[in-house]
Amino acid sequence: MTILRIRTLGDPVLRERARPLERFDASLRRLVDDMMETMYEAPGVGLAAPQVGVSSRFFVYDDGDTGPRFLANPELLPIKKEQVKEEGCLSIPGPFYETPRALKVKIRGQDLGGRWVEMSPEGQLARIFQHEADHLDGMLYIDRLDEVGRRDVMRQLREHELTREMKGSHPSGGRSLT
Numbered sequence: 001m002t003i004l005r006i007r008t009l010g011d012p013v014l015r016e017r018a019r020p021l022e023r024f025d026a027s028l029r030r031l032v033d034d035m036m037e038t039m040y041e042a043p044g045v046g047l048a049a050p051q052v053g054v055s056s057r058f059f060v061y062d063d064g065d066t067g068p069r070f071l072a073n074p075e076l077l078p079i080k081k082e083q084v085k086e087e088g089c090l091s092i093p094g095p096f097y098e099t100p101r102a103l104k105v106k107i108r109g110q111d112l113g114g115r116w117v118e119m120s121p122e123g124q125l126a127r128i129f130q131h132e133a134d135h136l137d138g139m140l141y142i143d144r145l146d147e148v149g150r151r152d153v154m155r156q157l158r159e160h161e162l163t164r165e166m167k168g169s170h171p172s173g174g175r176s177l178t
């Protein structure tokens, strides 16, 4: 398996609307294995295909309870408002910010065999699904923030880049990244 390069803010692939996934074949399974390994190595709790430069509608995730999972072509419906919690993104390395999300969602999508599955998760898993589904539409969590929030994230990002240049470190403080 291979650790893939995670694309970061400024890479145009993160801003594209990804194409529907149509082929559930062996090459997809290999890519998904690599994405799982990349997610665990980061470490993160979710990783969408555009984050590794593949403009296709699928993502992998593991909230710590689910184990490694895959979902393609998700259709997501927010059904309960609202939770505000710190959120971070592997494609915006360093910053975290309190981000509003629906507390509960209904989500329908396809598993690795192409079979349709449906779930209605709450809390952290609902947050991961909303974050990853946004990636497939070319959206990042900073787009869910107000001007003050966006500015704070950009400030944290600059500070993080300076720290990393000096120390070569990548601190996540044990928080969840997606």
Ligand SMILES: [Zn+2]
Binding pocket: 088, 089, 090, 091, 131, 135, 178
């Ligand atoms: Zn992300």
